[in-house]
Amino acid sequence: MAFRKRYRRLQGSSAYYPFGLRIALRRRQRRHARVLRLLGSLALLAAAALVLRQTVFRGGQPEPPAAEPVVHTAPQTPESAHVAVDVRPATADVLAETQQADAEARSTPAPQASATPETARSILPQYQALYEQNPDMVGWLRIEGTDIDYPVMQTPGNNEYYLRRGFDRLYATAGSLFLDERCRLNDPATANWLIYGHNMADGSMLGELDRYEDPDFYAAHPTFTFDTLTEPGTWQVVAVLRTELGADALPYYTFFDADGRADWQQRVDAMLELALYDTGVVPEYGQQLLTLSTCGTSSIYTDERLAVLAVRVEE
Numbered sequence: 001m002a003f004r005k006r007y008r009r010l011q012g013s014s015a016y017y018p019f020g021l022r023i024a025l026r027r028r029q030r031r032h033a034r035v036l037r038l039l040g041s042l043a044l045l046a047a048a049a050l051v052l053r054q055t056v057f058r059g060g061q062p063e064p065p066a067a068e069p070v071v072h073t074a075p076q077t078p079e080s081a082h083v084a085v086d087v088r089p090a091t092a093d094v095l096a097e098t099q100q101a102d103a104e105a106r107s108t109p110a111p112q113a114s115a116t117p118e119t120a121r122s123i124l125p126q127y128q129a130l131y132e133q134n135p136d137m138v139g140w141l142r143i144e145g146t147d148i149d150y151p152v153m154q155t156p157g158n159n160e161y162y163l164r165r166g167f168d169r170l171y172a173t174a175g176s177l178f179l180d181e182r183c184r185l186n187d188p189a190t191a192n193w194l195i196y197g198h199n200m201a202d203g204s205m206l207g208e209l210d211r212y213e214d215p216d217f218y219a220a221h222p223t224f225t226f227d228t229l230t231e232p233g234t235w236q237v238v239a240v241l242r243t244e245l246g247a248d249a250l251p252y253y254t255f256f257d258a259d260g261r262a263d264w265q266q267r268v269d270a271m272l273e274l275a276l277y278d279t280g281v282v283p284e285y286g287q288q289l290l291t292l293s294t295c296g297t298s299s300i301y302t303d304e305r306l307a308v309l310a311v312r313v314e315e
Helices: 002-006 019-055 092-107 118-122 125-133 209-213 215-220 261-272
Strands: 137-142 149-153 177-179 192-196 223-228 234-244 289-295 304-313
Touching: 125 137, 137 177, 209 215, 209 234, 209 289, 209 304, 234 261, 261 304
Parallel strands: 149 177, 192 289
Antiparallel strands: 137 149, 137 223, 177 192, 223 234, 234 304, 289 304
């Protein structure tokens, strides 16, 4: 004990240490080296497992279900400023006109039906098994010409739950696509649905969304599909925009619903002003909107944002 106090400030292999203390010090150093090598090996194994999970097992994402044939509409030109769509109620004031009719329909006695829950009967067949695996799934996004072909999740109360989790709820570097918790797909639907996804360097998730920055790519792929669990949907691209967090007076990532027509139009105009090019498509009040949002580069540590605004159309 006296030797330890006397030589406690000496480090390494020192000739000033008594022989016994030098031996003990070297043993400790060898133990530390073994622990460090073990930790390094475990870190390498963990990194290899994550890479294998991302590349071979799609980051915990399921295989895409069979897609229904999609009929693409031709891209609109500036001369035809409006896209022909079937207007779908997206705001409370538009839905108010149909609430009375809905109430009357519900009060009318209906023929006897099976006891199957409505949610189970209304889910599209291609998504039934996936929904049973994970009820957080709310839809499926597919963009032809890219590898974007993934389920979309939503977790109200924990918005970023799938930021680093796959469909199987296990850790995944690329995370999953997820719908903002402030969005409602029905009862009634919010005016704008906002879907987030990482801009991964390997092109997974929304890593290929920036292909829409090229007008030629847009011309070849003016529409994409986003199906909810209960209804297929085709969407016409309206605008492609780049911005930074905090740079806009009316940021697109705060647009979920609108207080009437004027507020809705102001929100849409703010996004159109940031458009990289003119698609010739101008949405009408009452049409359902969808915004895809990702980081502006392949790094999550950036304030840059890339977004694609789309409007729902009939095939």
